[in-house]
Amino acid sequence: MGPTAVKMFGLILLASAGAAGTAAQGLQSDNVSQRQQGMKAMAAAAKTINAMFKGSSAYDAKAFKAAAETIGSHSGEGMSSLFSGSVTAPGSKASASIEAEREQFNKLAADLGGYATALSAAADRNPDALSPQMRMQGGDTMMGGPLARKPQAARDVASMPAEHAFHLMLQTCTSCHAKFRTKNE
Numbered sequence: 001m002g003p004t005a006v007k008m009f010g011l012i013l014l015a016s017a018g019a020a021g022t023a024a025q026g027l028q029s030d031n032v033s034q035r036q037q038g039m040k041a042m043a044a045a046a047k048t049i050n051a052m053f054k055g056s057s058a059y060d061a062k063a064f065k066a067a068a069e070t071i072g073s074h075s076g077e078g079m080s081s082l083f084s085g086s087v088t089a090p091g092s093k094a095s096a097s098i099e100a101e102r103e104q105f106n107k108l109a110a111d112l113g114g115y116a117t118a119l120s121a122a123a124d125r126n127p128d129a130l131s132p133q134m135r136m137q138g139g140d141t142m143m144g145g146p147l148a149r150k151p152q153a154a155r156d157v158a159s160m161p162a163e164h165a166f167h168l169m170l171q172t173c174t175s176c177h178a179k180f181r182t183k184n185e
């Protein structure tokens with residue numbers, strides 16, 4: 001994974017480290033604790049997939065798929081529904097701007113689900129080894145390259161290398177946090 005993706009991933013892990021104190025306060029509603037649990041589960045799953053791409057864990061198609069499915073199960077409409085109604089709450093870092101810009105929030109949640117589906121399918125196609133087809137190709141640059149724009153159709157996501165879909169997935173986490181998660185409670 002390139003340096004930019006590594007940096008983004010570090011930020012995601014930092015977010016989970018900073019969250020410990022808020023749970024202890026026991027102030028959050030069920031929705032808030034559910035969405036924070038879901039986010040933490042996604043961070044752990046992304047870490048599992050990242051380790052396989054980096055080669056620090058052996059590729060295991062079942063574990064790769066399970067991690068993709070974990071992310072899928074916490075994204076899309078499931079994620080959106082946990083942020084419905086009044087979004088801000090004690091112990092939550094959810095920004096009130098989610099209420100004003102729901103369409104964009106829901107789109108990011110749905111995009112996340114699309115990448116998760118693509119990664120799950122890639123594990124099915126590659127039961128034995130992390131094949132060269134799963135790797136980023138020369139032209140798959142993250143920023144500024146021809147593929148830098150978000151793919152429009154689900155088909156594009158399904159046909160790109162899994163590693164590229166994974167990078168775009170991490171970018172989706174980061175984009176949503178930048179816009180819709182506050183730094184302080």
Ligand code: HEC
Nearest residue numbers: 016019036039042043092093094108109172173176180181
């Ligand atoms: C559509 C928006 C959106 C997407 C996409 C998203 N997040 Fe989040 N994330 C949030 C918001 C909002 C919060 C703050 C939730 C709260 O405190 O109520 C959050 C919080 C978190 C936290 C802190 C949880 C805690 O214990 O307080 C982690 C870790 C996290 N996200 C990881 C991820 C990862 C990993 C991904 C991608 C696989 C991701 N998120 C994708 C919006 C998003």
